[in-house]
Amino acid sequence: MGTWLVIFVLAGAFLLQTVLSYFQTRYYTREFVRLRKMGRVVIGRKRGIISAGTLVLFAINAEGVILTASRIQGVTVFARGRQLKRYDGKSIASLTVEDCKTENKLLQKAILNAVSNYNTIMSGGQIPPSPSFFQKIGLFFKQRVAKSKA
Structure with a gap:
C-alpha cells in the first residue's frame, strides 16, 4: 500500500507541475504577443535554479x-x-549598468543580457545556447580536474 501511495503522490505532483507550467507558458506567450504587436521584442533572462528567475x-x-x-x-x-516604465524612450543599445543600478541584481543581469542579445543580433551574430544543468555539472568537474593537473 505504501509503495502505491508514493507512486500516486509523485504522479500527482508531476501532473500538477505540468498544468502549472502550461499556465505559466501561456501567460508568457500572451505577454510576448502583446509586446510584439508594438514592434520587435528583445528578451533578456537570468535563470534561477533555487533563486528567483527573471525575464x-x-x-x-x-x-x-x-x-x-x-x-x-x-x-x-x-x-x-510588471511594467518597467523608467526605460521607455531609451535606446536599448546604450543601456548600461548605471542605467539599471536601482534594480535588484537579478533584474540587472537580465537587462544586461537583453542588451547583449540585441547587440549580438544587430551585429549579425547568433546567441549561443546556454548549457543544460548536466552540461554545467560536466563543465564544473572538467574545470576541477584541469586545476588539479596544473
Whole structure:
C-alpha cells in the first residue's frame, strides 16, 4: 500500500507541475504577443535554479528605442509581469549598468543580457545556447580536474 501511495503522490505532483507550467507558458506567450504587436521584442533572462528567475522583455521600434518594457520575476509559476516604465524612450543599445543600478541584481543581469542579445543580433551574430544543468555539472568537474593537473 505504501509503495502505491508514493507512486500516486509523485504522479500527482508531476501532473500538477505540468498544468502549472502550461499556465505559466501561456501567460508568457500572451505577454510576448502583446509586446510584439508594438514592434520587435528583445528578451533578456537570468535563470534561477533555487533563486528567483527573471525575464525582461523590451518592445522596441526600428531604431532600437524602447517603447515599453516588462519583467517577469519570481520563484514559482505564479510570477506575473510588471511594467518597467523608467526605460521607455531609451535606446536599448546604450543601456548600461548605471542605467539599471536601482534594480535588484537579478533584474540587472537580465537587462544586461537583453542588451547583449540585441547587440549580438544587430551585429549579425547568433546567441549561443546556454548549457543544460548536466552540461554545467560536466563543465564544473572538467574545470576541477584541469586545476588539479596544473
